[in-house]
Amino acid sequence: MKQILIIGGGPAGCMAAIACKTQHPQHQVILLEGNSRLGEKLRLTGGGRCNLTANVSAEEIIKHTPRNGRFLFSSLNNMDPHTIMRFFTDRKLLLKEEDHQRIFPITDKAEDVVNVLENELKKYGVQIQLSTLVTSIDVKHKQIKTNKGNFPFDHLIFATGGATYPQTGSNGQSFELLKQCGHTITPLKPSEVPLVSNASIIQSKDLQGLSFKDITITAFVNEKKIIQVTHDLLFTHFGLSGPAALQTSSYLNDAFIDGNKVHVSIDFLPKVKREILEAQVKLKPIEEILLFHGIPKRLIQVLKTGESLDVMSIKQFKLELHGTRGFTTAFVTCGGVSLKEIDPKTMRSKLVPWLSICGEALDVNSLTGGYNMTVAFSTGYTAGLMLEN
Ligand SMILES: Cc1cc2nc3c(=O)[nH]c(=O)nc-3n(C[C@H](O)[C@H](O)[C@H](O)COP(=O)(O)OP(=O)(O)OC[C@H]3O[C@@H](n4cnc5c(N)ncnc54)[C@H](O)[C@@H]3O)c2cc1C
Secondary structure (H helix, E strand, O other): EEEEEEEOOOOHHHHHHHHHHHOOOOOOEEOOOOOOOOOHHHHHHHHHOOOOOEEHHHHHHOOOOOOOOOHHHHHHHHOOOHHHHHHHHHHOOOOOOOOOHEEEEEOOOHHHHHHHHHHHHHHHHOOEEEEEEEEEEEOOOOOOEEEEEEEEEEEEEEEOOOOOOOOOOOOOOHHHHHHOOOEEEEEEEEEEEEEEEOHHHHHHOOOOEEEEEEEEEEEEEEOOEEEEEEEEEEEOEEEEOOOHHHHHHOOOOOOOOOOOOOOEEEOOOOOOOHHHHHHHHOOHHHHHHHHHOOOHHHHHHHHHHOOOOOOHHHEEEEEEEEEEOOOOOOOEEEOOOOOHEEOOOOOEOOOOEEEEEEEHEOOOOOOOHHHHHHHHHHHHHHHHHOOOO
16 A cells, blocks of 8 residues: 655646546545645636536547647646546536537536535545645655644645646645755746736727727737637736636746736627628717627727727727736746656656656646646546556
C-alpha cells in the first residue's frame, strides 16, 4: 500500500482522488484542501449554477483551448465531455444543455455537483482533510508540511489551480511549491477576463449596463485580425464583459504591451447582412430600422449624439482596448507548469518520479463555457488513473 496525497479539492483534485481510489483501491488516498469546503471555485462557474462541461466532442474541446490544446489529446481520450456527463447522470444528477452547448445540473445548483464529487470520495474511502493548507514540501524525505502537521507520501498529485479569483483559495502561491520541486512556471497572465477601454464612449458610462445577445466581436492587434467570437456581450463602466469579451481576452494574453494598438470591431447585428440594412435605411429612417432589429434605444441615442449613426457604426463599431481587469476578476490563468516537463499520457512529471500535476496549474487554458472544467476533470482523472503501481 502506498500513501497518495492530492493537494487541491477543486474539480481536478476531486476527480484525481476518485480515479486514484477506484483504479488503485490498495492505496491510501488523502485529499488536502486549504478551504473549509471543497470546490470553492467550481461553485462560482456558470453564475453559481456550475457549467460543468460542454456537449461537444474532444476535438472541439481542443479547438476551444487557445493555449496548448493538443496537450489534452490523451487525457480527453480517458475522459471526454460525454464521459463527464455520464459520470454525473450515473450518480443521479440530471443535466441540461443550454445555449452554446453549455451543460448545467438540472437543479441549477453548483452545490449539487460538489455533493456528487464529495459523496463519491467518501464512498471510496478517500480521506478528506479540509482547512489544511500545504505550506512546503520536504523533497528529500518525501513529506509535505501543512498548518495541520506533516504528511509523508509515496506519490503527490498537485491540483492546486491557477492564480485568479484568489479568494477561492487558488491564489498562485502553490506555484512556489512546484518550483521547489524543480518545475518551470511559464509567465502567469489573467485570461477569460473583462476588457478595459479608456475610450470616451466607455468613460462617459453612457453605454454601461447595455447587454447584447450573440453579437460578433473581431479583435485586432496593430490592425491584424486575431480572433472573431460570437456570444453575449455586456458594456460596463470600465469596458466590456460577458462571454464574448471573456473569450476574446483569451486570444489577447500577450497583446497589451507598450506600443501595441488593440481594438475590437463589434457587429451588433451579425445575422443581418450589411447590404440588407443599407437597402432598408434607404426606405425608412435608420432609427426605425434599428429599433425594428432590436437595437436598444440607448445605443442609438449615444451613437446619434456622439459618433455617427449609420449602418457601419452598427456593423463595425470600433472600440480601442487598453488592458484587462487582472487576476482578481479573471476566470482562468494563462500560464502554469511548463508542459515540456509533463507527460501528457499520465500527467506525471518528467523531472520528479513521485509527482503528477493536473488541472489549471498546468500551462493550458480554454474558453469559458465548460471547457476549463472539462480540462480540470479530464487531466485530474488521468493523473489519478495513471499512477505507477
Ligand atoms: C468566476 C468564475 C467563473 C468560471 N466559469 C467557468 C465556466 O463557466 N466554465 C468553465 O469551464 N470554467 C469556468 N471557470 C474556470 C474553472 O472554475 C477553473 O478552470 C477550474 O475550477 C479549475 O479547476 P482546478 O481543480 O484545476 O482548480 P481550482 O478549482 O482552482 O481548485 C484548486 C484548489 O486547490 C486548493 N489549493 C491551492 N493551493 C493549496 C495548498 N497549498 N494547500 C491546500 N489546498 C490548496 C484551492 O483552495 C482550490 O480549492 C470559472 C472560474 C471563475 C473564477
